[in-house]
Amino acid sequence: QKEVEQDPGPLSVPEGAIVSLNCTYSNSAFQYFMWYRQYSRKGPELLMYTYSSGNKEDGRFTAQVDKSSKYISLFIRDSQPSDSATYLCAMSPPLTTSGSARQLTFGSGTQLTVLP
Amino acid sequence: DAGVIQSPRHEVTEMGQEVTLRCKPISGHDYLFWYRQTMMRGLELLIYFNNNVPIDDSGMPEDRFSAKMPNASFSTLKIQPSEPRDSAVYFCASSASVLGANYGYTFGSGTRLTVV
Numbered sequence: 743q744k745e746v747e748q749d750p751g752p753l754s755v756p757e758g759a760i761v762s763l764n765c766t767y768s769n770s771a772f773q774y775f776m777w778y779r780q781y782s783r784k785g786p787e788l789l790m791y792t793y794s795s796g797n798k799e800d801g802r803f804t805a806q807v808d809k810s811s812k813y814i815s816l817f818i819r820d821s822q823p824s825d826s827a828t829y830l831c832a833m834s835p836p837l838t839t840s841g842s843a844r845q846l847t848f849g850s851g852t853q854l855t856v857l858p
Numbered sequence: 859d860a861g862v863i864q865s866p867r868h869e870v871t872e873m874g875q876e877v878t879l880r881c882k883p884i885s886g887h888d889y890l891f892w893y894r895q896t897m898m899r900g901l902e903l904l905i906y907f908n909n910n911v912p913i914d915d916s917g918m919p920e921d922r923f924s925a926k927m928p929n930a931s932f933s934t935l936k937i938q939p940s941e942p943r944d945s946a947v948y949f950c951a952s953s954a955s956v957l958g959a960n961y962g963y964t965f966g967s968g969t970r971l972t973v974v
Contacts, residue, residue, distance in 0.1 A: 774960040785862075785949055785965035786901075830901070834960045845914070846963065850900040 745769055748831055748849030757858050761818040765831035765849045768812065772833040772847075775807050777816045780828045780851065789829075790816065821856045828853045862966035864950050870972045876938040879969045881950030882931055891963060892925055892935050893949040901949070907933065908955075940973045947971070 748765045755761055763777075773794055778786035790805040792798045792814075798805045804817040814833075818825055831849040863882040871877050883890050891906040905915040910927045918925070922941070927933040937944055947970050951963035 774962075776962050778962075778965075783968075783970075785951075785967050787965065788962045791962060832962070845903065845906065846960070848901045 743768065744850075746831065746833065746847050746849045749852055750850055752853040752855060754855045754857060755821055757821060757823060757856055759821050759856070761821050761825070761854060761856075763816040763818075763829050763831075763852050763854070765814050765833075766812055767814070767833060767847075769833075769835070769847070770809075770812065771835040773836040774834045775805070775814050776832045776846070777803075777805060778830040778832060778848075780830060782827075786830055823856050823858045826855045862950055862952050862964050864948075864966035864969050866969060867967065868970045868972075870974065871940055873941055873973055874939045875973075876936065877940045877944075877971060877973075879935040879937075879948050879950075879971070881933045881935070881966060883933070883950070883952030884954075884964055885931065887952035887954045887964075888930075889953045889955060889963075890927060890933050891951040891953075892933070893951065893965075895947045895949060895968070904935070937971075940971075942973045945971055945973050 746767045775792045777790040779789045780786040790803055792805045792807050795807045795809045802819045806815045828851040830851040832846040834846050865880045888909050892904040894902045894904055904917045905925045906913055907927045923937055925935045947968045949965050949968045951965045953963045
């Protein structure tokens with residue numbers, strides 16, 4: 743079993759829909775949770791960052807972390823064709839020193855298409 | 859800041875040839891990561907450096923792969939000899955250490971390698 747599981751999709755929605763993207767994980771030590779967006783033929787770019795549990799909102803995007811269920815979500819409201827991309831979740835355990843490992847564990851990514 | 863710069867963007871080479879991929883991290887970042895991305899396996903961490911020192915190379919697939927970081931502003935990933943199964947997109951990413959926190963990576967645009 744992978745440490746981080748993510749449904750690869752593809753997911754196709756009409757413009758204006760609410761999109762829900764999810765990841766589950768098995769390592770209870772994970773404390774930092776991120777979502778990256780990757781457009782076709784581009785590198786992943788950091789979209790949302792959350793520490794520990796709770797919600798974080800940035801414009802049309804909301805990231806949720808439920809550590810008790812080991813489940814994280816990314817919600818996109820009023821989805822736009824420009825949101826069409828692959829979304830990757832990533833996470834890491836807490837870091838106790840500046841020299842310690844900061845390796846992120848990535849999900850496999852969910853391919854999203856928003857149809858105009 | 860110009861971000862993480864990778865070169866070349868595309869590389870097509872014949873099986874058996876040596877391939878060198880290059881990366882310039884963001885100035886001030888002390889961590890540098892090399893990833894490989896394929897449809898089948900997603901993002902795979904190959905190796906990462908901290909302050910120019912290789913920390914973990916357990917993801918390097920074979921002795922044909924080698925990576926160096928001679929200074930804080932330059933790293934190379936070399937494949938010799940190359941094989942068709944090495945065809946993938948290779949990403950370089952960098953990050954800055956913050957005591958006790960992980961704010962994610964900044965990725966380059968990648969090098970698309972095709973070995974024929």
